[in-house]
Amino acid sequence: MTASPKHIPLFFLIFSFFFFSHVHSQSSDSCNSPLNLPNPPRFETSSLHCAIVWSAQSFILRYVQASPNVWNFILSAPNTNAYIAIGFSPNGNMVGSRAIVGWVGADGMADIRKYYLGGRTPDLVRLESPDQGLQVVNSSMIVRSNHIFMAFQLISDRPSTRLIYAVGPAARSLPSPPNFQLSEHRSMISTTLNYATGQFQTQQSPHASLRRSHGLLNMFGWAILMPIGAMVARYMRKWDPIWFYSHAMIQSFAFILGFIGVICGLVLENRIDASVTKHKGIGIFILILGCLQVIAYVARPEKTSKSRKYWNWYHYSVGRTLIFFAAVNVFYGIHLGNAGSGWNAGFAVFLVIIFVISLILELRMCLKK
The missing domain is CATH 1.20.120.1770 (Four Helix Bundle (Hemerythrin (Met), subunit A))
Structure with missing residues (x-):
């Protein structure tokens, strides 16, 4: 059976609608869209809770408690050739917190590192070895169209509810070997997350x-x-x-x-x-x-x-x-x-x-x- 000429424009419009809808869902990210990562992380992602934790930078956090002492996290953001970071803070302040930072360079090379934020200047931000600070396993950086996804598992009975998010300066050099010095962030936000309900609240700086x-x-x-x-x-x-x-x-x-x-x-x-x-x-x-x-x-x-x-x-x-x-x-x-x-x-x-x-x-x- 062939389509009549008068039905061709309607068929073309319907095809175009579904085609561009599919392309848009693949290039954007939201809590309502499926994850569909080209290189899935090395842990289960089907039951993750989802929250838009920083709407100004389109940061989305997905998480779930996989076992009594293992938590799965995926932090996603638009790929601006800058690093993205999530920090676990004891008191909501940047100083004294430990951060997981990931980036994908213009050449496509991805990396993820742990840092201790000992102060507000780059020289006081210390790179930590795998056996220092937070116990992070199965970490990876994933690129999907114009978004990057930082996936990792955190070994902890209960992670800190005081979470800090940061995005690095645009159009600047990313951390590089041998010391992987982290440049000062372009913008940051401090939040409190209720892991049980998924509710979060932006924390006003005390100063x-x-x-x-x-x-x-x-x-x-x-x-x-x-x-x-x-x-x-x-x-x-x-x-x-x-x-x-x-x-x-x-x-x-x-x-x-x-x-x-x-x-x-x-x-x-x-x-x-x-x-x-x-x-x-x-x-x-x-x-x-x-x-x-x-x-x-x-x-x-x-x-x-x-x-x-x-x-x-x-x-x-x-x-x-x-x-x-x-x-x-x-x-x-x-x-x-x-x-x-x-x-x-x-x-x-x-x-x-x-x-x-x-x-x-x-x-x-x-x-x-």
């Missing part, structure tokens, strides 16, 4: 509020209010003495916010034992410039004084230097804090608006002269 306060105070103080105060002093002089008091009030408020922000940063560094030498150095330099501006305000000479011209040069130069380094350090802080592209874009838009307004006012002032 998240302090980190947020540090960033916002410095951004608004040094990088937003300071430029606005400088614009008031330069372009509102015809409204004397309103411009002077407005300028002094804005800059004083900005200095107070920035000073508190720097203190928050020093406290945060001490609590999390972070290695942010450059960010800290620039921040202290900005604070010193701010203190110099306060001293200059107190010791400013009279308008009729011969030294007033040189004081103006000093005041303008220090102020502009402060604003420049403040903007640079805000971008650097956003990068260190993994705040995301939204913060970068928002701050960049503010700087562009300030620049355009300043350019227009500067041109008007030049035309009047």
Whole structure:
């Protein structure tokens, strides 16, 4: 029996629908789709529990207790030529946890290693031998289309419920022999998993509020209010003495916010034992410039004084230097804090608006002269 010409388009649409549905199910991964791995791991995978543990990075964890002291795990994620990691933490913190890290290089070579996270810098992350740390057996890395699957068995009566997930930096070298040094992660998340129910909860960092306060105070103080105060002093002089008091009030408020922000940063560094030498150095330099501006305000000479011209040069130069380094350090802080592209874009838009307004006012002032 042959299909009539009028049925051919319908047949083609039905065939295309099932074909592309099959291709999509093979290239994507979800808890509702079958595992169907091209190279199955060396343990049973038919009864695994499944949970999307990190939706932002499409991390999916499958697990099951295979015997009283054996647990099967499969962690899957999109293949971005970066490592993926799962850490078992005693308290929910990264420092002190033990991690299983896997990757597949651009050449297709796969590897999986164990690490002890002794600190927040790469030199404090120690590679562990098979007989150290977590007892992991039957580990393997599997590639299926654009996803990678890290499979392993953990020998433990009860694994830690505090789990940490991380993804490595994109477009950078992966760990390589002989020491397999692990580079700093691009992003991470801390969660709590109930193995019995499969329910998990994202853990808020205990220092998240302090980190947020540090960033916002410095951004608004040094990088937003300071430029606005400088614009008031330069372009509102015809409204004397309103411009002077407005300028002094804005800059004083900005200095107070920035000073508190720097203190928050020093406290945060001490609590999390972070290695942010450059960010800290620039921040202290900005604070010193701010203190110099306060001293200059107190010791400013009279308008009729011969030294007033040189004081103006000093005041303008220090102020502009402060604003420049403040903007640079805000971008650097956003990068260190993994705040995301939204913060970068928002701050960049503010700087562009300030620049355009300043350019227009500067041109008007030049035309009047």
